[in-house]
Amino acid sequence: MELSWHGVYVKPKHKNESGNIFSRIKNFAHQKIGEKKSEIHREHILQNAYGVAQPGEILALMGASGAGKTTLLNYLTQRNIHDVEASGTIRINGEVVKKQLLRKVSAYVQQEDLFIGSMTVLEHLRFMAVLRMGRTHKKNERERRVRMVMADLGLTGAANTVIGVFGKRGLSGGERKRLAFASEIMTSPPLLFCDEPTSGLDSFLAKQVVQVLKTLARRKGMTIVFTIHQPSSQVFEMFDKVLFMAEGRVAFLGDISQATEMWNKWGEPVPEQFNPADHFISSLAMQIGKEKKSLVRINKYCDEFAQSELGKSYMNEAGNGFRRGSFSSSLSSGSEEMLAKAKNSQRYKATWFQQYTALTKRSLISILREPMLLKVRIFQTF
Numbered sequence: 001m002e003l004s005w006h007g008v009y010v011k012p013k014h015k016n017e018s019g020n021i022f023s024r025i026k027n028f029a030h031q032k033i034g035e036k037k038s039e040i041h042r043e044h045i046l047q048n049a050y051g052v053a054q055p056g057e058i059l060a061l062m063g064a065s066g067a068g069k070t071t072l073l074n075y076l077t078q079r080n081i082h083d084v085e086a087s088g089t090i091r092i093n094g095e096v097v098k099k100q101l102l103r104k105v106s107a108y109v110q111q112e113d114l115f116i117g118s119m120t121v122l123e124h125l126r127f128m129a130v131l132r133m134g135r136t137h138k139k140n141e142r143e144r145r146v147r148m149v150m151a152d153l154g155l156t157g158a159a160n161t162v163i164g165v166f167g168k169r170g171l172s173g174g175e176r177k178r179l180a181f182a183s184e185i186m187t188s189p190p191l192l193f194c195d196e197p198t199s200g201l202d203s204f205l206a207k208q209v210v211q212v213l214k215t216l217a218r219r220k221g222m223t224i225v226f227t228i229h230q231p232s233s234q235v236f237e238m239f240d241k242v243l244f245m246a247e248g249r250v251a252f253l254g255d256i257s258q259a260t261e262m263w264n265k266w267g268e269p270v271p272e273q274f275n276p277a278d279h280f281i282s283s284l285a286m287q288i289g290k291e292k293k294s295l296v297r298i299n300k301y302c303d304e305f306a307q308s309e310l311g312k313s314y315m316n317e318a319g320n321g322f323r324r325g326s327f328s329s330s331l332s333s334g335s336e337e338m339l340a341k342a343k344n345s346q347r348y349k350a351t352w353f354q355q356y357t358a359l360t361k362r363s364l365i366s367i368l369r370e371p372m373l374l375k376v377r378i379f380q381t382f
């Protein structure tokens, strides 16, 4: 599926206007202790963000800390946006889509993965399979999917390994990340979003995770969008497209050779022996002590990119739903079919009874394997 977004503005909610009694008291307290509104309030987190992500490709969202990468991902997945005012248009295959449909066709792997540490990989995936496909897939079909994602993500060898909790042996960092993907891709979502899939991993494991994403995109025609911090040169070269954000605006979208060209045009070529990703990010970052100057430079680059041929073509594509036909017709017809199917699918993927039994089984496993937890629970009930 081709995903595009256009005219995306996100700003914090005005607490005075819409906040409850507690936030009003908090704001009043801020004013009393002399904190000015401008100091606690940033106007726009995202300002006219636009972009296009294509099937079979991985798109990396990059930029300095605070540039707005996670906010954009949240907007695109329509999750975690209750405390902001957001507007803009999201299209799939050129068609404007709403939250419900977007949720049906996408999966979001967030930065903090939540697992029950006492379960094994296989138990966790079986549990997720019931919740995600209980209504639509029979038990043997679910089991087939579980085995397939484990094979796809190189987790078969770790099937019976306990996930583990902090301080206890369990999966490695890379395996944990791959398990988070496994749960999400089990239903083969056409769109996959990941926030910092490589954070906390060394460069070898980071490369492995990005390779997994790339293989998924290529083999299954998925459209994958993720944020990433300081990728190594080797990992950076693996990205099909990169989108650089700066202070909530789009500074660049394109492939790596186009990025190199753009930075040359801006008179900031990548110095020899330098990691290009580091160079691109630092040239779009706010420099401490030189904030005003940095902002002028950032805005200049964002404006210049928006007015360049490349920028205009992406903006056009995102704004009009115009497709450049850069992905094959088989991918395009497949994604039309998926979209039509998603429109008719049910919201809850498991029956009430399936949800109840899966959750009870999971609780029993965690209580029996972690006697300490049982003691705490008994203690809490008295």
Ligand SMILES: Nc1ncnc2c1ncn2[C@@H]1O[C@H](COP(=O)(O)OP(=O)(O)OP(=O)(O)O)[C@@H](O)[C@H]1O
Residues within 6 Å of the ligand: 012, 013, 042, 045, 063, 064, 065, 066, 067, 068, 069, 070, 071, 072, 083, 084, 229
């Ligand atoms: N709900 C919110 N209310 C107010 N400000 C917010 C809110 N969410 C994010 N921000 C601010 O918007 C800016 C962008 O945040 P975001 O989390 O998108 O950055 P990021 O690019 O993902 O950064 P990092 O690389 O550190 O994860 C930050 O300055 C952040 O403090």
Ligand SMILES: [Mg+2]
Residues within 6 Å of the ligand: 069, 070, 071, 227
């Ligand atoms: Mg972030």
